[in-house]
Amino acid sequence: MTSLNAELRAFYEARQQQIPAEVRQVMHRAGQELADSGQVDRALTVGDRAPRFRLPSATGQTVALDDLIAECPVVLTFYRGAWCPYCNIALRALQQHHTDITARDARLVAVSPQIPDESLSLAEKHSLTFDVLSDVGSDTAKQYGLAFDLPDDLAAVYDKLGFDLQRVNDGHPRTIPLPATYVIDRDGVIRWAFVNTDYTTRAEPSDIITALDALS
DSSP, X not given: OOOHHHHHHHHHHHHHTTSOHHHHHHHHHHHHHHHHTTHHHHSOOTTSBOOOOEEEBTTSOXXXXXXXXXXXXXXXXXXXXXXXXXXHXXXXXXXXXXXXXXXXXXXXXXXXXXXHHHHHHHHHHTTOOSEEEEOTTSXXXXXXXXXXXXXXXXXXXXXXXTXXXXXXXXXXXXXXXXXXXEEEOTTSXXXXXXXXXXXXXXXXXXXXXXXXXXXX
16 A cells, blocks of 8 residues: 555645646745744644643534543544645545554544534545544644644635635634644543644554554
8 A cells, every 4th residue: 555645745746747836936935934933843742741622523513632532542633624635635544544543442533723514525525434623713723832824925825726714714714733643642641743844744644553552
């Protein structure tokens, strides 16, 4: 099976040929500025306590971290939204490994700043069988040190591409999270972490499985 990041890299290289040079330049500059900002170093990491949250799921339930870890370890993944093709690829890869995660008595939840209706459309489109939660306003992402604001020129590019973040993020169009995945144990401690400013790179499902195996 092709690794997730190999699939993401192939998609990135194919997509670059379709994007105008001036747009690529804006995206590259914004990515470099974010990488240089030190945001990754401010994000929570292994050994930190996971901030508690209560967030609505795509199906209208309220999901609380305390309730989850009372039963089992949690794989918590943050993604930018259904408008991001790299997020879609990553979520599909997690779905393909969902049975492996649940076989290790762990619960997978995905969090984005989208409204629940967008999360529901995403879950239905990709037949996701794990909870997809809405962190409108990115308050939870902020607690994990992941939230950042898009620069003006990149926000304008996203508008031109028709992403409509004003609507899907319910009036918070500029604030999105870094892609990140955490394995949280039943004591609420982060035991494994992946955080990257590069949205074209994501946690490998096989690494998540290895991290869960290390908990036992």
